[in-house]
Amino acid sequence: MPDTEKSLRRLELSNVLRVPVILNVIDTIKLPPGGKGLDAGCGNGFFALMLAEAVGHSGHVNGLDIEELFLTRGSALASQAELAERISFVRGDVKKFPFKDNAFDWAVSIDPIGYVILQVHPAVLLKQSARVVKSGGMVYILMWSLQIMFLGYPTLEARLNATTLGVAPFDEKMKPDSHYMHALGWLKQAGLSEAKAQTFVGDINPPISKENSKPW
Numbered sequence: 001m002p003d004t005e006k007s008l009r010r011l012e013l014s015n016v017l018r019v020p021v022i023l024n025v026i027d028t029i030k031l032p033p034g035g036k037g038l039d040a041g042c043g044n045g046f047f048a049l050m051l052a053e054a055v056g057h058s059g060h061v062n063g064l065d066i067e068e069l070f071l072t073r074g075s076a077l078a079s080q081a082e083l084a085e086r087i088s089f090v091r092g093d094v095k096k097f098p099f100k101d102n103a104f105d106w107a108v109s110i111d112p113i114g115y116v117i118l119q120v121h122p123a124v125l126l127k128q129s130a131r132v133v134k135s136g137g138m139v140y141i142l143m144w145s146l147q148i149m150f151l152g153y154p155t156l157e158a159r160l161n162a163t164t165l166g167v168a169p170f171d172e173k174m175k176p177d178s179h180y181m182h183a184l185g186w187l188k189q190a191g192l193s194e195a196k197a198q199t200f201v202g203d204i205n206p207p208i209s210k211e212n213s214k215p216w
């Protein structure tokens with residue numbers, strides 16, 4: 001299987017685990033109904049669909065990703081969910097969005113580890129997001145961290161939590177200043193006012209329920 005197909009498969013498997021928390025995030029940020037937004041690094045568009053649901057019939061979401069295969073999958077999912085009119089998928093690079101200044105009411109980027117692996121610092125993505133979002137709009141970046149509870153096995157638990165699963169760096173190429181703990185600083189560097197960090201917690205306990213494991 002080519003690498004991009006493998007990444008798509010991995011992403012689709014991980015969606016099962018991420019859905020409850022991301023739904024909670026979307027519910028909390030309360031996107032303006034009817035607004036126009038950007039999902040930067042949208043992957044297979046799975047969460048762009050949820051964003052499109054959140055903005056309602058008169059809203060619109062642009063999903064941007066560098067991988068054509070992901071965008072093709074996103075378009076198929078949008079048609080399947082009868083949301084195609086509310087979503088456009090565009091191939092592009094987060095280093096330079098193919099959009100005019102002030103084109104959107106908000107911009108979201110969910111789990112953009114990919115950028116870091118490709119050695120694009122998250123601050124670059126946030127600066128681009130700030131450029132394309134209108135004054136008074138919102139820019140969101142959502143990052144993951146994992147804590148493993150292995151009750152009764154404290155040493156194993158500590159070891160697991162010290163691996164790439166527990167703490168960044170997720171990848172040996174990742175620079176320490178790309179760690180999520182610096183996210184508030186990146187928002188400020190991007191010139192965004194009223195930068196705020198918030199934590200969302202989700203419990204994932206096997207076996208995964210049928211409800212959480214069904215595709216869109």
Ligand SMILES: C[S@@+](CC[C@H](N)C(=O)[O-])C[C@H]1O[C@@H](n2cnc3c(N)ncnc32)[C@H](O)[C@@H]1O
Pocket residue numbers: 011040041042043044046047064065066067070092093094095109110111112113114115118120
């Ligand atoms: C970990 S995935 C997250 C995808 C999606 N946001 C989600 O949460 O399901 C990171 C995504 O970033 C995309 N990506 C990586 N580098 C990029 C770049 N320079 N410009 C645009 N997209 C990029 C990858 O193709 C991948 O879809």
